Amino acid sequence: MIRQNQRILSQLYMLADLLCTLIVFLAAYWLKFYSDWLSYVNSVPFSTYLVWGTVYSFSAVVVGFYLQFYSPKRRKNYSYEVLKIIQIQTISFLFLLSLFYFTGEVHISRELLLIFFLMNIAAIALYRYIVKSMLFSFRRRGYNKRYVLIVGAGSVGRSFYHNLQKRPELGYEAVGFLDDYQGEHAEEHQFMQPIIGKLDDLEAKLNELTIDEVIIALPLEAHKKYAQIIETCEKTGVKTLIIPDFFDLLPARPFFDNFAGIPLINVRDVPLDELSNRVLKRGFDIIFSLIAILITSPIMLATVIGIKLTSPGPVLFKQERMGLNRKNFFMYKFRSMRVSTGEVSNTQWTVENDPRRTKFGSFLRRTSLDELPQFFNVLFGHMSVVGPRPERPYFVSQFKEEIPKYMIKHQIRPGITGWAQTNGLRGDTSIEDRIVHDLFYIENWTFILDLKIIVMTIVRGFVNKNAY
Structure with a gap:
């Protein structure tokens, strides 16, 4: 299959977004003024609405262009596209x-x-999902390929190859x-693509083979x-990407900064460091919590x-936990155990058939109602x-010495539920595995991911067999 030009694909996406927005506008107009659901006397002619709908459609495409929504997204997740769609439609709506x-x-x-605003977000997100799924299917079958040449057959190059597979x-x-030490790596490459030459053969291979990108590993x-490798690639018009030899020390999506005219790699870029993301998350937290309190008040x-x-003592149990920026706070729960000293509750794990539990407390813990x-x-x-x-400060002081990167979780606010919990890591489960999931969440946070975790928490239920 002939590889399509990216510029043409971008133009097709622009045209598709424009047509989708106009069709949704007509659907919203019909729903509002002609359907039996929302029929309403219209005092403004259709032509006026059509003009404003067209203005909105073109403005959304222009905003999308400047927000790089039509740049190549082969390596981007679908959640990235949904977030961009919401941003573009919101900006265009405010402009209108x-x-x-x-x-x-x-x-x-x-x-x-x-109606138009909400339907448009849903429609564009849906058709983009269908297109992305179709492209994934074609690529799995061998169509729409991009070919890469890996410079370096050592551990870095092999890791990249295996992940690509x-x-x-x-x-x-x-x-x-391409590698200058073919003999040393020959045995390791018996189940991989071959070493087809040395570094000095790069220009010849770029002219001989169909190669879209060169990966320096x-x-x-x-x-x-x-410098010579990059110069050779640019001479032939091939894109060059570099995998740093210390990539295992970097987060999933490192951030490049500039200080005194020198580019720097931010080892731990946290999306929630951005003010706009913090405001969005905090606003959602307040609204969601108020609704949750109202619904669950009975x-x-x-x-x-x-x-x-069922037991004497206070209704609420408060326990010191470590939160944002390593600051301690008191976390509230419904009391599920008999009253004990603070030292016991702060330094002991709850175990299966724990004698401190009340019968009603066992029910509360297993259903997460506490x-x-x-x-x-x-x-x-x-x-x-x-x-x-x-976690409790007593255990934090232990885990930070035993578990690598444990303290990074305190760079954001702790949560009622999380990525680790929705993947089954609740109660008596591996702390190391939880940290791996927590770091993934911190480095890859999006508002869509938060919604996904909440839905997963609700769908998979609140009953926890590991909650003692």
Whole structure:
């Protein structure tokens, strides 16, 4: 299959977005003024609505162009596209409202605009998902391929090759390796693409083979060869990418900064360091917690009565935990155990058939109902709805010495539920595995990921067999 030009694909995407937006506008107009659901007397002619719908459509494409929505996204996740769609449509919608204000257009139906806005996000996200799924399917079958040449057959190059083999939907195929030490790596490459030459053969191979990208995977001691390799690739018009020899020390998506005119690699770039992301997450936390408290208030009232009837002592149990920026706070729970000293509760794990539990408390812990008061922690700013689970300071002091990168989880607010918990790592499970999932969440946070975790928590249920 002939490889399509990326510029043509970008133009097709622009045209498809434009047509999709106009079709959704017509659907929203029909739904508002002609359907039996929302029929309404229209005082503004259709032509006026059509003009404004067209303005909105073109503005969304322009905004998408400047936000690089139409740049190649072969290596991007679908959640990235959804987030971009929401950003683009929101900016375009605010621009349209601004135009209404300046032009004095006050008779346009605001209900129609809201329907149009929501339907448009859903429609574009849906058709983009269908297109992306189709492209993944084609690439798995060997179509729409991009061919890469790996310079360096050592551990870095082999790691990249093996990871590439696990992601056939990306549509990348390694044509081979270049390495000056073929004899040393020959045995390791018996199940891989061959070493087809030495580094000095690069220009000849670029002219001889169909190669779209060159991946430099050389060790640090070969740094002096980088300039010549890059110059050769640029001479033939092939894109060059570099895998640093210390890539295993970097996060999944390292951030490049600039200091005093020198490029720097930010070893741990956290998306929630950005003010806009923090505001979005905090605003959602407040709204979601208020709704959750309102909905679960009858359950919490019944829980309070149940605790009072089954065991003496306070209804709430508060325990010191470590949170954002390593600051301690008191996390609230419904009491599920008999009253004990603070030293015992702060330094001992709960075990299966723990004698401290009450019968009603066992039910609360297994159904996670004891966690409901933590929505108040969210309102107070101690916690988030989604995030790494907080731990007691006594155990934090142990884990930070035993488990690599454990303290990184404290760079964001802890959560009621998290990526680790939705993947089954709750209760008596591996702390190391939890940290791996927590780090993934921290480095790859998006608002869509938060929504996904909340939905997974609800769908998979709150009953936990490991909750003692």
